[in-house]
Amino acid sequence: xxxxxxSPRHEVTEMGQEVTLRCKPISGHxxxxxxxxxxxxxxxxxxxxxxxxxxxxSGMPEDRFSAKMPNASFSTLKIQPSEPRDSAVYFCAxxxxxxxxxxxxxxxxxxxxx
Amino acid sequence: xxxxxQSQPEMSVQEAETVTLSCTYDTSESDYYLFWYKxxxxxxxxLVIRQEAYKQQNATENRFSVNFQKAxxxxxxxxxxxxxxxxxxxxxxxxxxxxxxxxxxxGTKLTVNP
Numbered sequence: 001x002x003x004x005x006x007s008p009r010h011e012v013t014e015m016g017q018e019v020t021l022r023c024k025p026i027s028g029h030x031x032x033x034x035x036x037x038x039x040x041x042x043x044x045x046x047x048x049x050x051x052x053x054x055x056x057x058s059g060m061p062e063d064r065f066s067a068k069m070p071n072a073s074f075s076t077l078k079i080q081p082s083e084p085r086d087s088a089v090y091f092c093a094x095x096x097x098x099x100x101x102x103x104x105x106x107x108x109x110x111x112x113x114x
Numbered sequence: 115x116x117x118x119x120q121s122q123p124e125m126s127v128q129e130a131e132t133v134t135l136s137c138t139y140d141t142s143e144s145d146y147y148l149f150w151y152k153x154x155x156x157x158x159x160x161l162v163i164r165q166e167a168y169k170q171q172n173a174t175e176n177r178f179s180v181n182f183q184k185a186x187x188x189x190x191x192x193x194x195x196x197x198x199x200x201x202x203x204x205x206x207x208x209x210x211x212x213x214x215x216x217x218x219x220x221g222t223k224l225t226v227n228p
Binding site: 031033042043045050055093095097101102103107108110 | 147149151156157158159160161164205209213214215216218219220221
């Protein structure tokens with residue numbers, strides 16, 4: 001069974017450019033989470049979806065960040081315009097809420113904004 | 115804000131010996147879930163073990179076990195017969211009541227010496 005899939009695995013971009021991170025959750029899972037990991041702040045929840053609906057986006061740092069989940073198999077996290085302080089590892093995780101509470105993580109996307 | 119505290123930024127252990135990683139948490143709820151995740155240098159977040167707060171019995175997964183003290187709000191991880199592959203960052207996490215949010219500790223870096 002495939003796990004959570006994220007792409008790209010690495011992204012290097014210049015300040016001001018648009019960045020789009022992609023995630024495919026585990027088939028059958030109904031909740032999807034986006035996290036950011038930095039040395040300074042550790043692991044932070046940015047936003048999560050339940051049945052494709054955003055439930056809590058209080059962790060999204062600012063309006064430059066947006067996330068969508070158009071269907072149960074796909075989600076995107078977009079940063080526009082990107083800034084050097086956005087450099088981090090971004091994780092996507094999924095779970096089958098109501099049945100199990102364990103979140104399964106993707107391999108992460110390492111973003112470097114120059 | 116409800117927090118998860120890992121008081122040991124770094125720990126080391128000799129191969130084949132036992133090590134215990136500490137975690138305490140803050141909660142006002144009676145039902146919740148606790149997790150230990152492992153993050154090796156590859157940065158993949160791997161579930162090690164989970165504990166349901168309503169269960170008295172401590173969870174065990176092969177060489178990994180927990181000491182769950184609900185009244186003390188303590189959730190330590192014991193790794194027996196440590197192996198070189200156990201070297202990683204270990205994160206304690208808790209599902210926040212009333213939502214699906216995982217709250218993470220800052221992590222403990224475990225070094226295994228041959």
